[in-house]
Amino acid sequence: MNYNFSNDTGEEKNKKKIQKEFDNKPTPAFIGASWVALVAGMLAFCVGLSNAAMLLNEKGYYLTILLFGLFSAVSVQKNVRDRLEGTEVTDMYYGISWFAALASITLLVIGLWNADLNLSEKGFYGMSFTLSLFAAIAVQKNTRDKKFIESTEEV
Structure with missing residues (x-):
């Protein structure tokens, strides 16, 4: 038999368990680096678009994909984290986020792949997009x- 004599409710126990995982809070340097990476990735992508010799509708397509990617990456990170912390996330929303x-x-x-761009330009857009998505996840996590x-410190 396992007797529990503590006054902790299930929610308090879960909070303490999670707190142990987050004893090392993000440092100001890591928080700053994450924000710098996010701004740098987004700014590079947008400056590249503004200087690109492509039609306005093509520029809009790439900008929309950047915004869509940032939102979906943060949504996936939040859903994964919620599930790890025991917060209910519907399978439908979890799947939609990943999709x-x-x-x-x-x-x-x-x-x-189908764009009439130099290979170096394609790589530039791919790398700035990847940097932006990674940084958005890091900023949201921090x-x-x-x-x-x-x-938890207020309690």
Whole structure:
């Protein structure tokens, strides 16, 4: 028999378990580096688009894919994290988030494959897109970790 004499509710136990995983809060340097990477990736992508010799509708396509990719990557990160923390996430939303993230990457690859651009330009867009997605995930993770740690310190 296992007797539990603590006054902790299930939610408090879960919070303590999660807190152990986040004892190392993100440093200001990592938070700053994540934001710099996000801004640099997005800015490089957008400056590349503004200087590109392509039609306005093509530029709009690539900009929309960037925004779609950023949103879907953050959504996937949030869903994965919610599930790890025991927060209920429907399978439908979880699947849609993954589908959207993969769709944005696929649409970028198809667009660049068929674009009349130099190989170096295609690589530039691919790398700035990848940097932006990675940085968006890191910024969201840092923001969530920081908020979680602040909320547990208040208790």
